[in-house]
Amino acid sequence: MRKYMTPGILVSALLLIAGLVAWGATQVVGQKLFGATNAVPWNILLSNYAFLALAASGLCLTVAISSITGNEPLKRVAPLALVLSIASLLGGMMNTFSELGNPLRIIYVILSPNWSSPISLIFFVYMLYLPLLCVELWMLLKNRQEYKSLVTGLALVIGLTAPTVLGTIFAQSSGRPLLAGFAMSVYYLLTAMPAGLALLMLALMLIRGTGAESMESVKAAGRWLAMTLPFLLAALIWKAATLPAGSLESIATFADGFLGRSFWGLAPAIAIGLPFLLLLSKYGERTGILAASAAFILGGSFIARHTELIVGQLVPASPLIKSGSYLPSTADVVIVLGWLGLAALLFQVGIRALGLEQAPAAGSRKAA
């Protein structure tokens, strides 16, 4: 029991408790405690959901691709990556669950699903995804080889499907050029891997330290990260290039202020440009640079998810539409911190329960 009494677990638990209290308050008093309005109905909970769910998919893809390509340093950390993926996914799902006005009515997705709705689709994708991650983790821990190829293949397919469908949720927003269109799905798909790799790198350094064993995996993840960032930049350029004629200018005007500047400048610089330059530099494999790159990507991804979702909800095309504004309320922030705390708590408890907090001994590594 003592191994669970760590400062990280206690802080995560406290955040979770605070988040649960704030969520309870929104259910009793009403979602007027949110900072959202009718013009901007989705709040920071939705952007935090996208942030965590994309990172979870990135981790799932990292495990599947490292298995297929035989990348040993990353294969070694696959169980830890899967625990992190499961924890992130559950934390992400709780964000969207607590954003629902009537969460228990989610049962109607099963009783009367609407197959044209991406939310229905993602619900069923997650119903497959979560058990599959658990099965994959169990097989890795037990070193079961029977259906390894099948499970890895399925994980790869689901890991690619989940961010694509997540992008489709926002892509079906008529009259909102920043979100609408199939480029959103591609953009989200290519966002997943960098977010997952960055999360894995930081988690490894925090949990297993910066010894040679741990850093070998971190460096391997860093190399993959440097490879995936140009694809993400290309997807962002593609997203901007496929915006309907005139909408780029109208969005820029409409989303003036911090969010507008953040979307067009700050987020791409922090989440893509800066870490890419750092990783390609001659100091790219130093511990501090790897940690800073991963932190920039995660911070930039959080800002990017938030700004694109908030700015994206505005309708710039019509003079009829009232301009909206959104500032996260105290309840919004506390709930988001609570679900981040849940993800951190599940991860820390999970790796301790499964004995993954230390790198496997050399003998057991060879056996695996």
Place this chain on the structure above:
Amino acid sequence: MGYGMLIDLRKCSACQSCAINCKVENNVPVGTFWREITMVTEGSFPNLKSLPVNMACQHCDNAPCVNVCPVTATYKREDGIVVQDYDKCVGCKYCMVACPYEARSFNWEKPFKDGHPTYLNPDVPVRPKHVVEKCTFCVHRADAGKPGPACVEACPTRALVFGDIDDPTSEIAKLIKSTGATVLHPEFGTKPRVYFVGLPASLGGGK
């Protein structure tokens, strides 16, 4: 058979009677409007023109809200009216994000917190907190055989006309044809069942 509405902006005096009668008829909560008059300014200084545009749910045939609702709480009736099942609405607000006309409102708190005041219309349910609501073309009146929505009844200049737009012999169908009425933002591809006469070009009207 498919209900629709024609709004002649040339006749609209922006008196807000339609918006107020709608609120009273449908027990619309304080701070929420199912129907609103929005003033749109056209032209450039000094040749400016201010035009009242009557906004509410457009009851689209290709309704994005119906397409995205994960639990089919929003659906289209056979008579063309888009309605909301308040007992099923999960409160995800996806329909609000999907609607390009921003015609939907969310009950962020319990409406009419002072219980069930006597001034409320007993024919229309008071919606609970955390559900999405919007114009229903006064579906309760249509089902009871009344002539049209409350907004149409209230309009002093007869700027609003309601009827079966799918029947070419109906008054509204003839008016749509003869006036060259257009829909709001046809580029959205939503196929609205609300037509406008005198709509500015910036909103989808003719030059």
